[in-house]
Amino acid sequence: MEGDIVQMGAYIGAGLSAIGMGTAAIGVGNIIGNFLSGALRNPSAAPGQTAMLFIGIAFAEAFGIFSFLVALLLMFAL
Amino acid sequence: MSSEPITGAAEVAEQSGGMPQLDFTTWGNQIFWLVVTMLVTYFVVAKIFVPRVSAVLAERKASVTNDIAAAEELKRKAEEAEAAYDKALAEARAEAQSIAAQARADIQAEVDAATAKAEAEIAAKQAESEKAIAEIRASAVESIQAVATDVTGEIVAAFGAKADAKAIKAAVAARMKG
Amino acid sequence: MAAEEASGGIQIHPMEQFTVRPLFGGTELHWYTITNQTVWMAAVVAVVIVLFALGTRRRALVPSRTQSIGELAFGFIRNMIVDIGGKDMLVFFPHILTLFLVIVTANLLSLIPYSFSIMAQFAVTVTLAVAVFVTVTVMGFVKHGVGFLKLFWVSSAPAALRPVLAIIELMSYFVRPVSHSIRLAGNMMAGHAVFAVFAGFAVVAVISPVSVLAISAMYALETIVAIVQAYVFTILAVVYLNDAYHPGH
Numbered sequence: 001m002e003g004d005i006v007q008m009g010a011y012i013g014a015g016l017s018a019i020g021m022g023t024a025a026i027g028v029g030n031i032i033g034n035f036l037s038g039a040l041r042n043p044s045a046a047p048g049q050t051a052m053l054f055i056g057i058a059f060a061e062a063f064g065i066f067s068f069l070v071a072l073l074l075m076f077a078l
Numbered sequence: 079m080s081s082e083p084i085t086g087a088a089e090v091a092e093q094s095g096g097m098p099q100l101d102f103t104t105w106g107n108q109i110f111w112l113v114v115t116m117l118v119t120y121f122v123v124a125k126i127f128v129p130r131v132s133a134v135l136a137e138r139k140a141s142v143t144n145d146i147a148a149a150e151e152l153k154r155k156a157e158e159a160e161a162a163y164d165k166a167l168a169e170a171r172a173e174a175q176s177i178a179a180q181a182r183a184d185i186q187a188e189v190d191a192a193t194a195k196a197e198a199e200i201a202a203k204q205a206e207s208e209k210a211i212a213e214i215r216a217s218a219v220e221s222i223q224a225v226a227t228d229v230t231g232e233i234v235a236a237f238g239a240k241a242d243a244k245a246i247k248a249a250v251a252a253r254m255k256g
Numbered sequence: 257m258a259a260e261e262a263s264g265g266i267q268i269h270p271m272e273q274f275t276v277r278p279l280f281g282g283t284e285l286h287w288y289t290i291t292n293q294t295v296w297m298a299a300v301v302a303v304v305i306v307l308f309a310l311g312t313r314r315r316a317l318v319p320s321r322t323q324s325i326g327e328l329a330f331g332f333i334r335n336m337i338v339d340i341g342g343k344d345m346l347v348f349f350p351h352i353l354t355l356f357l358v359i360v361t362a363n364l365l366s367l368i369p370y371s372f373s374i375m376a377q378f379a380v381t382v383t384l385a386v387a388v389f390v391t392v393t394v395m396g397f398v399k400h401g402v403g404f405l406k407l408f409w410v411s412s413a414p415a416a417l418r419p420v421l422a423i424i425e426l427m428s429y430f431v432r433p434v435s436h437s438i439r440l441a442g443n444m445m446a447g448h449a450v451f452a453v454f455a456g457f458a459v460v461a462v463i464s465p466v467s468v469l470a471i472s473a474m475y476a477l478e479t480i481v482a483i484v485q486a487y488v489f490t491i492l493a494v495v496y497l498n499d500a501y502h503p504g505h
Contacts, residue, residue: 065442124350
């Protein structure tokens with residue numbers, strides 16, 4: 001019985017940590033939106049900054065992946 | 079996915095429902111094969127792929143440079159040929175013009191000569207005609223004078239006067255001149 | 257997820273596909289055992305050899321299709337290194353190119369149904385990330401000696417803040433391999449787990465069309481992710497290496 005409660009808590013925690021993935025998605029959207037608005041103002045400078053864009057996306061996305069990982073750990077590794 | 083009996087470490091991982099990635103007993107095996115993979119790939123890339131592509135790119139750059147130089151050369155030749163052609167064309171045109179002028183002058187000279195000849199002939203014929211006309215006129219005057227003298231003598235005789243032929247002749251001549 | 261339903265119904269094991277198991281019988285997993293992962297690593301090597309070694313065999317001035325692929329990858333990685341770190345970092349060009357080719361090939365091969373996703377294994381990505389980390393650290397000290405530590409000493413910040421910033425910078429430096437490896441493995445694992453989940457739902461006849469459509473859509477997304485994550489891993493390796501070459505802020 002006690003094990004069931006632990007499992008329930010783990011599943012709830014996994015669901016909560018999935019929120020982190022959503023917020024990471026917001027972050028990635030922010031990055032791309034700002035890049036696009038900047039790129040449309042000055043299209044000639046945009047191609048040189050795509051590498052920075054991808055680095056930024058990678059950093060922002062990493063935290064979404066972390067929360068995904070936490071969710072997986074709670075679900076499967078406990 | 080697998081129907082065969084699962085064995086060893088994998089079995090432990092699956093039975094606990096955990097993440098197979100965190101089964102550290104497989105890490106040694108994975109890392110060993112990863113290192114092998116990376117080393118083999120590195121030798122393929124570093125010893126075969128990179129030198130080949132570098133050589134190809136360098137060769138392509140060189141050949142493009144050569145082609146551009148050849149194209150410049152050809153362009154220069156074409157320009158030269160064009161200049162020579164223009165020159166020849168100008169010369170030919172000048173020659174044609176001089177030939178035409180010559181021909182024109184020749185024709186003009188011939189025409190002038192012919193005109194002069196014709197004019198001379200015409201003038202000669204005119205002089206002849208004028209002479210003939212003058213003779214005709216003179217003979218006509220003479221015959222009119224004779225007729226007038228005769229007619230005058232007859233008229234005078236008819237009036238019953240006597241007149242000598244000399245006086246009548248002189249009077250007719252004086253009247254006809256007037 | 258209904259992973260625990262024992263009898264009937266939907267049984268979804270999204271993590272089962274990442275299991276490393278000995279291929280040719282045997283019960284134990286020694287360090288030399290040939291596993292399903294080993295086979296797919298061999299496939300990666302084979303693809304790299306066919307595309308990039310045999311494809312450029314003719315050294316044609318006007319490239320064939322395979323040679324164009326090779327030249328594309330070559331120019332792509334070379335420009336990336338030159339743009340970020342300058343020409344003196346081209347010493348590492350073959351290493352970075354190897355890294356990129358292995359990751360992108362493994363990621364794309366893992367999209368084949370029933371294949372094995374090599375880059376979803378933490379053992380693999382952690383090894384790669386640690387290799388990058390060690391290379392960066394060693395190169396930093398070889399090139400600049402103790403001066404490499406200026407990387408952590410933000411000289412543009414107010415003097416009072418510098419020690420605090422140094423601690424933060426030091427921490428972020430040591431977190432790098434962690435995020436570097438988990439980003440790649442996590443992305444690949446997430447994509448394949450989602451495939452497995454949708455495929456598990458396809459057992460029910462009513463939702464199977466939705467499930468198949470969803471898998472098709474995910475497949476397109478995962479193709480992009482496979483390439484972008486390889487690119488990101490490579491470009492981050494180059495950026496970290498650039499710190500070793502030009503440590504000042």
